[in-house]
Amino acid sequence: MNWITNYVRPKINSMLGRREVPENLWIKCPETGEMVFHRDLEENKWVIPASGYHMKMPAKARLRDLFDGGLYESLPQPKVAQDPLRFRDSKKYSDRLKDGRTKTELEDTIVAGLGTVKGVKLVAVVHEFNFMAGSLGIAAGEAIIKAFERAIAEKCPLVMFPASGGARMQEGILSLMQLPRTTVAVEMLKEAGLPYIVVLTNPTTGGVTASYAMLGDVHLAEPGAQIGFAGQRVIEQTIREKLPEGFQTSEYLYEHGMVDMVVKRHEIAETLARLLKILMKTPAVSETEQALELHEDLSAAAE
Amino acid sequence: MHHYLDFEKPISDLEGKIHELKKIASEDESIDTSEEVERLEARAREAMAEIYAKLTPWQKTQVARHPQRPHFVDYASRLFSEWTPLAGDRKFAEDAAIQAGLARFNGQPVALIGQEKGNDTKSRIQHNFGSARPEGYRKAIRVMEMAERFGLPIVTLIDTAGAYPGIGAEERGQAEAIARSTEMCLNVTVPIVSVIIGEGGSGGAIAIATGDRVYMLQHSIYSVISPEGAASILWRDSARAKEAATTMKITAEDLKGFGIVDGIIEEPVGGAHRDHEAVINRTGETIAAALADLLPVERATLRKNRREKYLAIGRSL
Numbered sequence: 013m014n015w016i017t018n019y020v021r022p023k024i025n026s027m028l029g030r031r032e033v034p035e036n037l038w039i040k041c042p043e044t045g046e047m048v049f050h051r052d053l054e055e056n057k058w059v060i061p062a063s064g065y066h067m068k069m070p071a072k073a074r075l076r077d078l079f080d081g082g083l084y085e086s087l088p089q090p091k092v093a094q095d096p097l098r099f100r101d102s103k104k105y106s107d108r109l110k111d112g113r114t115k116t117e118l119e120d121t122i123v124a125g126l127g128t129v130k131g132v133k134l135v136a137v138v139h140e141f142n143f144m145a146g147s148l149g150i151a152a153g154e155a156i157i158k159a160f161e162r163a164i165a166e167k168c169p170l171v172m173f174p175a176s177g178g179a180r181m182q183e184g185i186l187s188l189m190q191l192p193r194t195t196v197a198v199e200m201l202k203e204a205g206l207p208y209i210v211v212l213t214n215p216t217t218g219g220v221t222a223s224y225a226m227l228g229d230v231h232l233a234e235p236g237a238q239i240g241f242a243g244q245r246v247i248e249q250t251i252r253e254k255l256p257e258g259f260q261t262s263e264y265l266y267e268h269g270m271v272d273m274v275v276k277r278h279e280i281a282e283t284l285a286r287l288l289k290i291l292m293k294t295p296a297v298s299e300t301e302q303a304l305e306l307h308e309d310l311s312a313a314a315e
Numbered sequence: 316m317h318h319y320l321d322f323e324k325p326i327s328d329l330e331g332k333i334h335e336l337k338k339i340a341s342e343d344e345s346i347d348t349s350e351e352v353e354r355l356e357a358r359a360r361e362a363m364a365e366i367y368a369k370l371t372p373w374q375k376t377q378v379a380r381h382p383q384r385p386h387f388v389d390y391a392s393r394l395f396s397e398w399t400p401l402a403g404d405r406k407f408a409e410d411a412a413i414q415a416g417l418a419r420f421n422g423q424p425v426a427l428i429g430q431e432k433g434n435d436t437k438s439r440i441q442h443n444f445g446s447a448r449p450e451g452y453r454k455a456i457r458v459m460e461m462a463e464r465f466g467l468p469i470v471t472l473i474d475t476a477g478a479y480p481g482i483g484a485e486e487r488g489q490a491e492a493i494a495r496s497t498e499m500c501l502n503v504t505v506p507i508v509s510v511i512i513g514e515g516g517s518g519g520a521i522a523i524a525t526g527d528r529v530y531m532l533q534h535s536i537y538s539v540i541s542p543e544g545a546a547s548i549l550w551r552d553s554a555r556a557k558e559a560a561t562t563m564k565i566t567a568e569d570l571k572g573f574g575i576v577d578g579i580i581e582e583p584v585g586g587a588h589r590d591h592e593a594v595i596n597r598t599g600e601t602i603a604a605a606l607a608d609l610l611p612v613e614r615a616t617l618r619k620n621r622r623e624k625y626l627a628i629g630r631s632l
Contacts (some may be wrong), residue, residue, distance in 0.1 A: 093632035101549035134547040150629045186561045192525045192625045221490035222518040241490035242480030
């Protein structure tokens with residue numbers, strides 16, 4: 013190794029684009045320890061086939077998987093102030109942003125798209141957890157607001173897939189301000205008479221749950237996701253006792269009335285489409301089919 | 316007994332000496348210490364002015380948390396008449412960490428909401444140190460709804476380290492309660508004037524601080540997480556809170572600079588805890604001026620402006 017290899021290699025890698033083969037060919041199930049080949053995992057929507065454990069799913073893969081035929085219009089990341097606090101902890105925030113961008117090839121944590129899911133037009137907003145733990149800062153807040161505005165313009169529902177550790181500490185109070193800002197966006201959609209569905213994925217905590225993640229008309233949650241306001245370490249330190257088993261999981265939130273249903277990843281698209289068609293008062297599938305058949309019959313008769 | 320902060324050592328030394336001199340003079344009439352007392356008092360005033368003119372963010376944090384700082388109840392009793400606290404969220408429980416009710420402000424009927432930390436062991440426990448559970452936020456929502464129905468302006472006074480992190484609070488939907496409370500602030504069409512009087516701690520603060528006008532007392536703090544919490548997350552060492560207080564930019568001046576607060580309410584030299592009356596009166600003047608501006612605005616416009624105000628935050632940084 014010398015300075016040339018250090019310096020040149022990352023550039024060449026970026027020129028070649030993302031490597032086809034991920035670093036971890038075999039992925040271990042966190043629950044059972046079973047090893048799964050990455051391609052098998054990807055084919056099964058990042059759900060471990062044997063145990064049914066829901067691994068975190070990359071945001072772009074989520075959109076491709078969700079939308080019909082994997083096709084959607086990608087919504088742009090709005091330009092926002094970078095590092096307004098000139099923040100530095102053990103590392104400069106600007107470097108953390110750079111690392112996140114290299115790692116995920118995204119500008120920030122929010123990825124949003126417009127497309128159809130089982131025929132229902134909608135805007136989907138997904139947090140990329142790999143980008144600074146999906147944390148909510150100015151960039152994410154602005155991207156979320158723009159996505160809601162787009163849904164309103166398109167007169168279509170918005171589906172949110174949060175996966176976030178909460179507010180982005182490195183943006184201080186400006187990250188806290190994303191709570192009311194995103195809430196304004198949710199209110200605008202609701203006032204336009206359009207449905208807002210939240211699909212809680214692992215993990216969704218802190219400021220994200222204290223705003224748009226808990227304001228859906230309907231809340232779905234993927235099995236076994238960690239969802240809560242306060243961090244478990246903080247709670248343990250405050251009350252000085254061990255937390256009950258399954259605390260802050262999807263199933264726990266379902267039992268306590270915070271989510272409507274726990275839905276396996278394979279059934280999410282269908283569940284969303286069913287709910288949204290009812291909320292948007294779209295004719296039932298069978299009726300549509302009947303109408304189509306009738307139309308064909310009539311056309312045939314006319315000929 | 317006055318409670319001195321660690322950086323107030325020069326002041327406490329001088330005031331200690333003054334106290335002793337006064338005691339000597341009162342015990343023995345032949346000794347006249349008045350000249351010396353006057354000299355020391357002048358020096359103490361100087362020291363105080365000097366120290367308080369350049370408080371560090373961590374020192375401000377200490378002032379904001381000072382046990383003798385005026386709390387919600389002090390403002391409620393001095394600035395408002397006919398203060399009538401209401402209780403309970405009608406769903407599960409009463410939560411005294413948040414006080415919410417009806418009152419008059421300069422004769423004008425208002426709804427008043429805020430966190431109370433308590434000022435002795437008993438009342439601190441009663442008010443859970445100002446850290447509300449979901450019931451507190453749901454009570455605030457209830458009172459905001461009522462204010463909306465009867466067209467009463469809302470005044471909120473914020474003083475909390477944050478929402479309470481506990482098992483019960485999580486079970487009963489702490490996050491949802493906070494989200495709904497912020498949502499209610501953004502939905503009402505009556506004016507909301509918010510003042511951070513001590514600590515503005517994260518989601519637990521914003522839930523009732525999403526006002527048309529937001530003010531901060533000069534030495535209050537407002538942040539996404541407490542300096543201790545930030546230090547523990549960012550450095551895995553809560554002892555670095557001092558450093559975090561600076562890095563996180565949590566002072567009134569910082570927030571004014573970001574365009575998040577509309578104004579800073581000046582505190583007496585030596586902090587709000589040294590002159591309750593002065594700081595409470597100034598706060599009253601600020602609230603009165605804000606309400607005078609907001610009350611004539613048409614209700615739908617008021618809400619539209621409020622939403623635009625929040626959407627605009629951070630866009631011109």
